[in-house]
Amino acid sequence: MRSPTLAALLSFVWPGLGQLYLGKRRAAAILALPAVLVTLVVVYQLWQGPVAFAVSLFAERSLGLAAVVIVVLVGILRLAAVAHAYLSGEPSKAAKPLNRLAAAVLVAVIVASHATAGYYLLVYSNAGAQVFNPNSSLIDDSGAGSTASLAPGQTPYPSAEVIPATPPPPGSRVTILFTGVDSDPTRSEHLYDSIMVVSYDPKTNSVQMVSVPRDSASFPLYFGGQVPVTTRINAVPTYVRNGWIKSPDSPYMTLVKEIGYLVGLPINYYAVMDLGGFVKMIDKVGGIDVVNPSVINDGVYDWMNGKPLGFYLPAGPAHLDGIHALAYVRSRHGAENSDWARASRQQQVLVDLLHKMAQPSQILALPDLISTVGSSVATNFPADQLADFVTKGQAVPSGNFKQVVLGPPYTLTNVNNVNSASTTCLINAKVAALSVQWFGSDSTWFGKPAPANTCP
Secondary structure (H helix, E strand, O other), rough: OOOOOHHHHHHHOOHHHHHHHHHHHHHHHHHHHHHHHOOOOOOOOHHHHHHHHHHHHHOOHHHHHHHHHHHHHHHHHHHHHHHHHHHOHHHHHHHHHHHHHHHHHHHHHHHHHHHHHHHHHHHHHHHHHHHOOOOOOOOOOOOOOOOOOOOOOOOOOHHHHHOOOOOOOOOOEEEEEEEEOOOOOOOOEEEEEEEEEEEEOOOEEEEEEEEEOOEOOOOOOOOOOOOOOOOOHHHHHHHHHOOOOOOOOHHHHHHHHHHHHHHOOOOOOOEEHHHHHHHHHHHHHHOOOEOOOEEEEOOOOOOOOOOOEEEEOOOOOEOOOOHHHHHHHHHOOOEEEEEEEEHHHHHHHHHHHHHHOOOOHHHHHHHHHHHHHHHHEOOOOOOOHHHHHHHHHOOHHHHHEEEEEEOOOOOOEEEEEEOEEEEEOOOHHHHHHHHHHHHHHHHOOOOOOOHHHHHO
């Protein structure tokens, strides 16, 4: 006599096993084949890299939705296999209440597990749609720019070499602008206080990171002319939106092209994150471990939550939760602390965060992470290329990362101090020389004269 409960349990473990136990080989093959095919596809994808597989489900909405459908269909297949195996057993056994209870439990587990998996995959996919959204409220791109007109005697800078934010040729350098935005709803403007260019060179399997000071002013414009010493680069989109800078491009795209022009490297894509999203992301990955290069004793740091002013962190290793990681990358007052120091710490945190999120142990946390911070992040990076890009990034040795903050000697400090609002000014020739040194022929200034000095 064949136990229907055992048959149902075997088909619960793998569709078709219960039918094989009952001697129904044809039914066993029909039920087992779809499960085998799905397993082979999953194994192949995981062999390509578990993190890349998870990223592809998040980034490519069609794949994410297809995964939801597959999870539901496999659940239906398992239900059919369990029910068929149970009903194909001995009737006398099937009639016993204990056997019926066991079969009901198996059905409940299948329904609950597949419904939960499908729900999280759907949330994961929807969050990806939020992140890959060029119309995000994080991006100050309200209204297109107007055609710039040059003042008498004004000479355009060599803007013809600036490439719009479009995909680079295959095998070429990929450059992304990362900006951290203070999108406080009580503020009438978006201030992009963290400005970092990250470039990946596949030819040398290396990454270069360049941070531009948020208070940079008196800089040349890629379409001609320059801004006054009172105009900070972190507020460029606001100036364009209000018509104070007559740009040929929309507000945020003006910032993207301007940063690419100043650094001397055309930018292909952008990614924006607000302060709240940063805190949530750090907390969701369980915090990050950093090595603080020097003591931070910022007596005026504002936690923005009613907590008394002040942030202190000794030099050396430290584990930071979200709110303290935010203080680590925002604090700029106190001895041995400055805009340059915090920009360097921002680069450090970005590398540490990317390394942590790339660990296989973080895969199960990704759906919750992305669904939490989805609306706090926006990018125009191609969703279907993200998994490949993550895989390449994981293969870059730590020694192949180069980082620089464009502070002194690339910057003049305190060039303007009106109402205690000091600005800095990039020394264009030095920045151009660095660009050629780091990026070679990819640099805008390779084989060309550096832009003229625009500092007062």
